[in-house]
Amino acid sequence: MLKLPPAVTREVTVERDIPITVEDGVTLLADHWAPAGSAGIPLEQLPTVVVRTAYGPGGPLGWMYGRAIAERGMHVLMVRSRGTFGSGGTFLAMRHEREDGLATLRWLADQTWAKGGVVLAGSSYFGYTQWAVAAEAPVQVKAMVPHITSSRLALTLLRPGRFELDTLTNWVWNTETQERPRALLRSMLGLDRKRVAAAMNTLPLTGVDKALLGHESPFFQETLRYDQNDPYWKDEDHSGAVGDVTVPVSSITGWYDIFLTDQLRDFQALAAAGRNPRLTVGPWWHADPMGMGAAIEQVVDWGAALARGEQPADRAPVRLFVMGVGQWRDFDQWPPAGYPQQRWHLRSGGALERGVNPASPPSTFTYDPNDPTPSVGGPKLDGNGPGPKDNRPLEKRADVLTFTSPVLESDLEVVGQVTAQVWLRADRPSNDLFVRLCDVDERGKSINVCDDLVTVRPDGTTEVTVELSPTAYVFRRGHRLRVQVSAGAFPRFARNLGGDEPVATATTVHVTHLEILHDGDHPSAILLPAKA
Structure with missing residues (x-):
């Protein structure tokens, strides 16, 4: 259930399908939501929230970023990305968002109803559209609230040598089918999960989109062909300009979000540039309704105050939900000081x-x-089974090693960045290494806290560093720490077939035998930023 600030009115108006013509002549469509009254304040002086979306104006997101914000005393301009839901042109993921966003803001400046300050808002892809214009935002933009997103979005999923199959396949399916009849209902009921799961078993990976859609997806093929370091993405990667952003930023994310690490890096870039950003991290996964509610709260409280020229309520720069004890805590920075590194040896x-x-x-x-x-x-990305889960069935498998501490x-x-240093040997030229930290309670239930996977090209005995996703977690007295070590996590990550073939076109399957070393010369360990 969402926890939103109280509405100031239930009477709102909406003007739909407003045309906005951008620089290359393409016409985008937008909806304008507004409160019907404003308690004595001229309507044109109310703040305006700009949301640019590739997912259309309807459904839960449309309600939340449209009506729900208007009921809390702000205009909302919800603009559909080109090639989606009636907007002209062709939708090319992450392309055109800078130019179309800046054109939208220029158009907005000429509207008689929009004389107040502007807040940029939105989740996931909506959040990326904020970063696309942030460094060049005009003066009327007073705040931005990126939620579960990144200044380089999909590029965070494209590390060299590995492929985040589940997220990319589901995203391609969702965007390709979202305008079909009953698409939202099918998605909410999970009616297409079997089809998506079957497609993810396809080899080579270059055939996954064809198995799923019946045709190639240009974006899916691009993600297979070009990793995050390739110059191909230079115009879509806005991470290098984050420090140049002078608009106040309040970032919202979750400990189990797919963009967590990137969003923390964006925050650190702003902090290093002296921009005084805010950060809120909750116990949420991607599209968790509670996280959505927290983002809307920042828009209508913090963002609206700045848009009105007022000082927002004071709070610490960093607010973290500490899992394990279920407490919100405030800190001066990320990562917080006072958590020296502890080595726990396998x-x-x-x-x-x-x-x-x-x-x-x-x-x-x-x-x-x-x-x-x-x-x-x-x-x-998929809402089926994200976040903290019981790992006991997984840990019974012969291909998962577990290392468990004594009772605490x-x-x-x-609190901070968790890192694993693992020495291994393998009998194939390529393997993956997946490391996960879990909390084991008094009953033996093992709950995942943080994890990550790296691709390894072993050369004899090889030391491998895995930076697990950051966390804030209290392992309670009477519990135990557990580290899982395995060589995959499918379909979240594509299978490593163990050969020399390129990831995208590999088809030959090899069984890999692995050794994890943990002696005095090879002290495999997990490194925890911790205090008792």
């Missing part, structure tokens, strides 16, 4: 301890791409 027999490893044989397991280690919970004698508070 030990033989599945132990996890603070001391230096004695001589011990390696732990071994086998990864078979024909029976890939499944992904359970964690960051997901006192609470252990972990």
